[in-house]
Amino acid sequence: MSKDLGELFLHRIRDAKKRRELSWWEKIYLREVARGLWLTSWHFWRNLFLHIAHRVGLFRDIPASVTIQYPDQSRETSPRLRTRHRLTQREDGSPRCVACMLCETVCPARCIYITPKEHPDPNIEKMPASFDIDLGKCVYCGYCVEVCPEDAIRMDTQIHTIAAYSREEMLLHLPELLNPGSTTRQGNSPLPAP
Amino acid sequence: MVTELLIKLALTAFFILGLVLNFAGLLTWVERKQSAIMQDRVGANRAIFQIHGWWARPINFVIRKIAGLGLLHPLADALKMMAKEDFIPAQGQRLLHTLAPFVSVFFALVTFAAIPFGDTLNVGGRAINLQIAKMDIGLLYILAMASLGIYGVFLAGVSSGNNYAYLGGVRAAAQMLAYEIAMGVSLLGILIWYGTLELQQMVRLQGGTWFGWIPRWGVFVQPVGFIIFLTAAIAETKRVPFDLPEGESEIIGYFVEYSGMKFGMFFLTDFVETVLVACLATTLFFGGWQVPYLYADGWHLPWGAAARLPHLAVVGLQLASFTFKVAGFLWLQMLIRWTLPRFRFDQLVRLGWKGLFPVSLANIVVTAIVVVALK
Numbered sequence: 001m002s003k004d005l006g007e008l009f010l011h012r013i014r015d016a017k018k019r020r021e022l023s024w025w026e027k028i029y030l031r032e033v034a035r036g037l038w039l040t041s042w043h044f045w046r047n048l049f050l051h052i053a054h055r056v057g058l059f060r061d062i063p064a065s066v067t068i069q070y071p072d073q074s075r076e077t078s079p080r081l082r083t084r085h086r087l088t089q090r091e092d093g094s095p096r097c098v099a100c101m102l103c104e105t106v107c108p109a110r111c112i113y114i115t116p117k118e119h120p121d122p123n124i125e126k127m128p129a130s131f132d133i134d135l136g137k138c139v140y141c142g143y144c145v146e147v148c149p150e151d152a153i154r155m156d157t158q159i160h161t162i163a164a165y166s167r168e169e170m171l172l173h174l175p176e177l178l179n180p181g182s183t184t185r186q187g188n189s190p191l192p193a194p
Numbered sequence: 195m196v197t198e199l200l201i202k203l204a205l206t207a208f209f210i211l212g213l214v215l216n217f218a219g220l221l222t223w224v225e226r227k228q229s230a231i232m233q234d235r236v237g238a239n240r241a242i243f244q245i246h247g248w249w250a251r252p253i254n255f256v257i258r259k260i261a262g263l264g265l266l267h268p269l270a271d272a273l274k275m276m277a278k279e280d281f282i283p284a285q286g287q288r289l290l291h292t293l294a295p296f297v298s299v300f301f302a303l304v305t306f307a308a309i310p311f312g313d314t315l316n317v318g319g320r321a322i323n324l325q326i327a328k329m330d331i332g333l334l335y336i337l338a339m340a341s342l343g344i345y346g347v348f349l350a351g352v353s354s355g356n357n358y359a360y361l362g363g364v365r366a367a368a369q370m371l372a373y374e375i376a377m378g379v380s381l382l383g384i385l386i387w388y389g390t391l392e393l394q395q396m397v398r399l400q401g402g403t404w405f406g407w408i409p410r411w412g413v414f415v416q417p418v419g420f421i422i423f424l425t426a427a428i429a430e431t432k433r434v435p436f437d438l439p440e441g442e443s444e445i446i447g448y449f450v451e452y453s454g455m456k457f458g459m460f461f462l463t464d465f466v467e468t469v470l471v472a473c474l475a476t477t478l479f480f481g482g483w484q485v486p487y488l489y490a491d492g493w494h495l496p497w498g499a500a501a502r503l504p505h506l507a508v509v510g511l512q513l514a515s516f517t518f519k520v521a522g523f524l525w526l527q528m529l530i531r532w533t534l535p536r537f538r539f540d541q542l543v544r545l546g547w548k549g550l551f552p553v554s555l556a557n558i559v560v561t562a563i564v565v566v567a568l569k
């Protein structure tokens with residue numbers, strides 16, 4: 001039985017590798033060329049017409065190309081997408097993070113650096129004195145989010161234009177993490193106008 | 195004598211600088227944009243510069259509009275080519291390496307001398323033949339010059355001191371052999387039919403109509419010859435699907451050791467040759483500057499309507515017609531270039547020797563029999 005099955009698969013593989021015989025029309029290639037040219041020229045005239053129509057304000061809802069003109073337009077991203085980190089806040093604006101160091105421990109890239117300190121409220125044990133994430137090392141695995149017991153860290157800012165001129169600028173510190181985009185230094189310097 | 199010379203110079207300037215080189219330069223833009231539009235993309239549109247100062251606002255506005263169409267990219271290309279280092283490999287042969295691109299572009303450009311781009315223009319009691327050089331052997335001249343262009347390519351391959359470049363040159367030579375012959379033979383049919391090698395004469399013979407409404411264009415008597423000619427001529431331009439001599443991204447071509455403006459000249463040669471093929475196809479098979487139903491004194495439409503036109507308007511229409519046909523063929527070649535995949539080398543040689551060559555021979559025989567039968 002198993003041998004038969006093996007034979008069967010071998011035949012399948014051999015058959016799959018065999019090329020289909022070309023018909024005479026395909027061999028002289030002219031008809032196929034004409035078909036190809038027809039297809040591409042159809043695209044050409046359709047898109048050209050749409051481009052011109054867009055210039056004069058017609059058919060704006062039918063796109064003439066699939067291109068997203070990136071720095072000018074950006075793509076809709078899914079809310080599930082893991083984007084730049086942020087730290088959630090309590091009502092009074094202090095970080096929810098209790099400096100349990102779980103995320104620092106789990107981080108496979110070892111790019112989270114936390115210094116804990118005493119929290120003034122006796123019901124809460126600790127809070128971070130500093131909380132840095134080095135985006136230059138982060139692999140966007142999302143483990144830090146998974147592991148956090150306090151829902152204190154999330155990756156839902158939808159910021160993915162992360163580029164900087166130096167390694168220091170790739171380091172996000174606490175104020176930036178609490179209010180994403182509030183400090184321009186942290187690896188999210190606004191794009192130069194095109 | 196001096197006036198004659200000046201007129202020739204003006205014609206050369208008009209045709210070569212005004213038409214051919216403009217087309218060739220614009221082709222870099224057309225290549226980018228047409229391929230983009232065919233593939234549902236937008237295409238290059240980011241090259242831009244702005245002039246500082248409040249007075250430059252209207253200029254900047256115009257520049258922005260032009261740049262939005264991507265028309266500043268050819269300019270950026272040219273600047274880049276001129277600014278780049280001109281590198282000659284240590285293993286290469288200095289003289290030949292420098293000579294090769296010039297040979298290549300020279301033979302591509304001189305070919306245009308024989309191509310008529312308009313009928314006789316009568317101004318100030320002078321009849322000017324709108325053709326740079328009237329040659330009784332025009333067609334032979336064109337074929338000869340076009341095939342001499344291979345020397346540039348081959349020299350580039352041989353003198354670079356690089357085996358990849360050498361192989362590219364060899365491929366180019368093999369390809370030329372396979373296609374040059376088919377191209378020459380395919381044109382014999384049209385030669386038999388019109389009985390002249392002089393291109394202006396050939397275009398004149400394509401005026402008028404059969405049965406009152408089919409223009410007497412070469413393509414209607416030589417459809418097979420036309421297809422063979424177009425195939426072989428595209429092979430001659432060394433562009434996809436016949437770009438085996440170049441194949442920049444995969445198989446590395448003869449100009450791998452070239453940089454800067456010398457590379458630019460090879461690049462330009464390709465585009466000039468593309469224009470040449472368009473001009474030749476127009477001249478030989480699509481009536482050159484002839485406009486259907488337009489005669490020296492004005493329109494004579496098939497259903498009997500007629501309108502008189504002044505001489506200058508007729509010449510203008512003919513020039514426009516020539517330009518329009520050439521542009522159409524350029525479009526077609528771009529379409530082919532961005533549609534068909536590259537041939538494998540054995541397929542290419544087989545197509546040349548076992549496909550096009552015999553068919554073009556058969557074409558001659560049939561044409562000859564028909565011509566004799568009609569006489």
Ligand code: SF4
Binds near residue numbers: 107109112138143
């Ligand atoms: S996403 Fe992964 S790599 Fe990045 S900080 Fe969180 S745990 Fe570390």
Ligand code: SF4
Binds near residue numbers: 151
């Ligand atoms: S796992 Fe959460 S609570 Fe613990 S240190 Fe990280 S962010 Fe703070």
